[in-house]
Amino acid sequence: MASEHLEQKLALLPDLPGSYQMKDKNGKIIYVGKAKNLKNRVRSYFKSEHDGKTAELVRNIADFDFIVTSSEKESLLLEITLIQKYQPYYNIRLKRGTGYPYIKITNERDPKMELVSEVKKDGGQYFGPYPNVYAAQETLHFIQKNYPLRRCNGYQGRPCLYANMGQCLGACYREVPVAEYQEQIKQIQSFLAGNTIAANKLLHQRMQEASDRLEFERAADIRDQLKFIAETVEKQKIISKDGTPRDIFNFYFDKGWLSVQIFFVRQARLLKREKRLFTIVGTPEEELTTFILQFYNRKNSVLPKEILVPKGVETETISSVLNVPVRVPQRGEKRALLDLASKNAKITLDEKFRLMEMNEQKTSGAMQEIADALGLEEINRIEAFDHSHTQGQEIVSAMVVFENGVPNRQKYRKYKIKSVDHADERAETMEVIRRRYSRLLKEGDALPDLVLIDGGEIQLNAAKEVLQDELGLYDLPVAAMVKNDHHRTADLLKSEGEPHTELDPKSQGFFLLQRIQDEVHRFVITFHRNLRSKSSLGSKLDQIAGIGPKTRQKLLTKYGSLTKIQNAPDEELKAMGISTRVIQALKISLAAMGDQKQ
Incomplete structure (x- = not known):
């Protein structure tokens, strides 16, 4: 089971x-x-x-x-x-040397083609592997008949049977020029790379001729040959045509979470895939740029010969730092690989969200487990808090509410911290706790059964100081969600100096605690990201003469982006109370900003 x-x-x-x-x-x-x-x-x-x-x-x-x-x-x-x-233990049939075949052109003065079971470092050219062994054999026979190299054992003073049939260049009786071999090899490479138009046209013509002569068995054989060629040399998105070692990065973004997929293509084959999931503050493209630079800054990381990324990523920055070409493919095989990475990134993130939703539904006993761990009789409603900022600036807090183990998003709250202008976990916690619970007391609303703070002793003591000393809420339980080295909730802290309250890592209560931490962290990060984005737009509008705080707020509320403001009709802007002179200055300034960005 x-x-x-x-x-x-x-x-x-x-x-x-x-x-x-x-x-x-x-x-x-x-x-x-x-x-x-x-x-x-x-x-x-x-x-x-x-x-x-x-x-x-x-x-x-x-x-x-x-x-x-x-x-x-x-x-x-x-x-x-x-x-x-x-080399997995339970995969016996497909271990190295006993798998699917390759078509090989040997590295000899008089090269020949053959079917082999593995790739060796012998200078030969290998094509494949081919899942349909019989199709590979038939395709090899077709190539040998139409693009002959050497099919005999070498010089013997007279033409071999294949030479007489036109299926051998004649190393058996003459010295074949190297250029003649190279011309044939070039055509074979093109054919196996998927350029089969000429071959298919010839076979269709032969099939029609056989059918006209009522040679239906011959026509059926040619039809099968066409099928074998399609199965053998059909283009593969998961395998590159050339042997360039390249890494492919793409992402999917939703609800403040960024899902990144990395494909590692080596020897024209996808050898490895890595995936990452994390919440972000900046735009997905900005965060992916930073992620790529950090990814290759790891110990023992090996740089490829080429990196493929989606549109919007700072290719020049990455290329200059890593000294590797960074490209944004627009079409063809590379674009297909990039799209496939994005598809996998979306599936990974959707899976996480759906797992979170499933976990929310499996809350039987979870709230009681947390209550028992903290020595409480019963818990029905939990309010959890977290903070976010950018290098000590733009400080915000957020609160999420879980009722009977399920998030109630209608009761979530966001807070802009006003009391400090730099990172101060204690002051931030005191302000948001004071604002939240003084309002509940003033309006006579029900208090939660438990308050959770994302942090440690500093945050816990700050919350208790406000709840107990300022508001007199001595009976309102409060605990801190203590994190481990991996930034994950490990246990709970009730009071300074006391041992941490540990939950069984496999229990529903522990899973619920981690979901609460994930949700409050996601919510505050999303709030901070949106706030920072609006702040960035606002700062650019502040640089334009005639645009005051009220006008700026109107523009941001109605349009939301500089591009939409720039494209807004003048009549529409005038209806908002903006003068013709200010509208002209606004359009000229925004156009100049766009030119600088390009």
């Missing part, structure tokens, strides 16, 4: 093709598979009866991951790559 964690992830699997990777309790990949439909295939491991080695595999699965591809064939090719890279 699957664990609760696995059950949740199984429910979120997409109905899409891809490769899945089963992991053991240590996070090691123990099996790699492919699927036409990820949801159906992965669920089958846990929803069906198994015996033998499959049953042993299922018993050892503690987690799984997956990568979405554009087709079932791409998932198969990706499966091959990942098996050869990770």
